[in-house]
Amino acid sequence: MIRAFFKEFRLWLLTFPALVLAFLATFYLYRLPLTYFWVSLAFVSLIAVICYGLAFWQFYRKMAQLQSGQLEGSLSRLDRPSDRAYQNLLAQQEQQYKQELLTYKSKEEDLASVVQMWSHQMKVPLAAIDLMNQTGQVTKTDLDSQLLSLNHYLANLLNYLKLSKQTSDFRFEEVAVRDLVVNLVKDYRVHFLQKELSIQIDGEWALKTDKKWLRFALAQILDNAIKYSQKGGSITISLSDGIIIRDQGIGILAEDLPRIFEQGFTGYNGHEHQKASGFGLYMTKSILDQLELIIDIKSQIDNGTQVTIRKK
Missing domain, CATH: 3.30.565.10 (Histidine kinase-like ATPase, C-terminal domain)
Structure with a gap:
């Protein structure tokens, strides 16, 4: 958790020692009394420790809630403008995903309905061919007619699949x-x-x-x-x-x-x-x-x- 905190706030954490070194160099170059520097450093360090501690505590609670999946409590802590923008983006993506899911489910239902209708249609010429075979009354014209119907229905299904998948x-x-x-x-x-x-x-x-x-x-x-x-x-x-x-x-x-x-x-x-x-x-x-x-x-x-x- 500390490593994650340092990674997110590394700019601010590194800014403080950089400023301390800059002020120390200034005091040294201008030969100012270092007593004032050490007193100021102690006071500022105390404030920095308190601020960093509060920041770490807030970061720790937010990360703990996010990792546990308690989104309702953690989202209220994401109040920075960049956090809000990221939440809006996630909301848009979620809405788009829901819409795509509804479209996919609708296509699945349509396909299931078409296949069901197609199967009923295919049964008619198949039943006719079976009946002709059982009765022995098979003529070339009738057989060709039923085979043509089968080919027609099969072409319908295959081309419907092409159109529905936009692969025409x-x-x-x-x-x-x-x-x-x-x-x-x-x-x-x-x-x-x-x-x-x-x-x-x-x-x-x-x-x-x-x-x-x-x-x-x-x-x-x-x-x-x-x-x-x-x-x-x-x-x-x-x-x-x-x-x-x-x-x-x-x-x-x-x-x-x-x-x-x-x-x-x-x-x-x-x-x-x-x-x-x-x-x-x-x-x-x-x-x-x-x-x-x-x-x-x-x-x-x-x-x-x-x-x-x-x-x-």
Whole structure:
């Protein structure tokens, strides 16, 4: 404790003997009577010992309380301006730590919720494949459709993890959107055949963007268009200064439209038909925002849905 006290107050402790030596040299050089020096030294030394003793006692009590963890009593003794500034800094860091902890816990809860929804979605195609295997009624079209759904759900989860951890690797380049859409439709041809849907693609659009992430966003929209279309319906994709995807599906309730981009929100139709996960459109909106694109959705019940994507 004495060593710590000397370390903290070493400047003041060393100042006194330095001053004593300076005065002694002054008396000696000017040949002043040393009697006055020794009397003054005795008096000043007594005062210094009392002051140092009080300072040590206060330092000892403060250190003892700090070491014992009794912060409430010790903080009242930290009343110097530098101590107050340090306490304010600690308070700010504590508040920041609490905020970061709340954010981390919120992300953990969101991830747990997403994984739970994802696991329920994965069960549907897995159960369908298992049923086909048990009954022996396995067709290539049905099997390809279920495998495509599994790949789609898996891609959703992996890309959600990338977005939530902000590890998305955007690479902007000139993209022929028509070619991207055509290839995407080819990937989903099994679903189109299964529901007997017709597809029409009109126009061209060249855009400087990230091809991989734009494709993922469009895949979410096209998957929803197929999923909620009636058998024998049609889907139209128009390209000009943007992308317009129209379907003739069951549509979205007007009161659900303002919330469709919220994470975990499925809406009435998604809940009723048990097809929505609640994070496909959320990820689509997040990706398009980072690509500096605007998405707008208009829909009417039983009259289909129109999704428009354009530059800001």
